[in-house]
Amino acid sequence: MENTSTNGVLTHLSLLEVRALSRGGPEPQRSRVRELRGEAEELRGVRDQLEAEIRARKELRSSADPPAGELLPLMRRHSDLKQRLHVHHLIGGFDAVRTRQGRAVCVFVQTAYEGVFLETFNMELELKPRVQIGRHNIPPFIPLQSLAEQSHLQTDAGAFLSMLSQHLNAFVGRRRQLQLVQEQHRSVEVMESNLLCSVLVLLFTAPPEKTALLCTLKYADLGSCLPGQVHLDCEDSRLPESPEWRSCCDTLRKTPLHRALAGMKKSRMIL
Structure with a gap:
């Protein structure tokens, strides 16, 4: 679009100059020539302005492109962010950090009762070659395998973690109630x-x-x-x-x- 506009201005300018040179004769014609020359000068100014804008836009696009040495780190960063988003979606928004060079994530399950934060439980979920439960500090009486089967851990780890969080919060809630009974x-x-x-x-x-x-x-x-x-x-x-x-x-x-x-x-x- 920018080149077309510039070419149109230049073509019109050339036509005006030819018409001005081909005309001679009486005073009215010379007056017309002066008008055409003034118009041509104005068009040259427009042309120069368009060319300046084209150069500025080219420089802006060029400066937006990262140097060759920075391209690879940016690509790695982009890939890392995509993987983080995938993991975040997979685990349903729970706080987690990647472990084992990205082959697993350690998920933190915070528990609370009546607005008071209590224990934090940790569980490592192995992602490759398949999603499965790894190391954890979940109490042994919490039915992890049963919860994994009920919530379809392989296809919906977020649902599994939500169910696990519900059981852990219920457990610490019952225990907290018992403590309050003994105290009060x-x-x-x-x-x-x-x-x-x-x-x-x-x-x-x-x-x-x-x-x-x-x-x-x-x-x-x-x-x-x-x-x-x-x-x-x-x-x-x-x-x-x-x-x-x-x-x-x-x-x-x-x-x-x-x-x-x-x-x-x-x-x-x-x-």
Whole structure:
């Protein structure tokens, strides 16, 4: 487009000059020649301006091209960024660093409960020749292989990590609830618990006769902080079936344990 514009100006300029030279004669013709020469001079100025713009644009494009020595590092950087984006997409946005010269990534899974950051777990995912679980510090009772199969690790590592994060947060959440119960509710005795905190047995004391009740909480869904089953045992078999204690069991199923116990104390269901 730029060359066409310049050629058009030059062609028009040449025609004007030929017409000016071929004309002679009376004063009106000489006046016309002066006009044409003035127009030609103006067109020369336009031509010079166009040529200057063309040179400036060529220099700008030339300066944008990197020197030959810098091209290879830029290509490597571009390839590295593409690989990082691929890994980020593969693992679903979790924080990670590449290991083993890019053949694996170490993923960091941060856990928290009620706005408080707790533990960080690490897992290495091997990417080549196939995606598989490598080194990690995940507790052995977390069903890694089962989660990998359920979430189709090979095709969707992000889904696997999301499911793993859910299980880890649920585990630390259950454990944190148990710690808060021991700190805040000294009258409630923890009779039994396992490492996964999926089964808890608590001893309540109910006023006014200070009746003892055993409360068993079972967390069948390991991806949840709330129990699926709550069962009460008492020497007085009628007490667990009362509307008040049925309501307490319902609260324990729907509310974090330490909060549920706080409500039961406030309503004088337990000491």
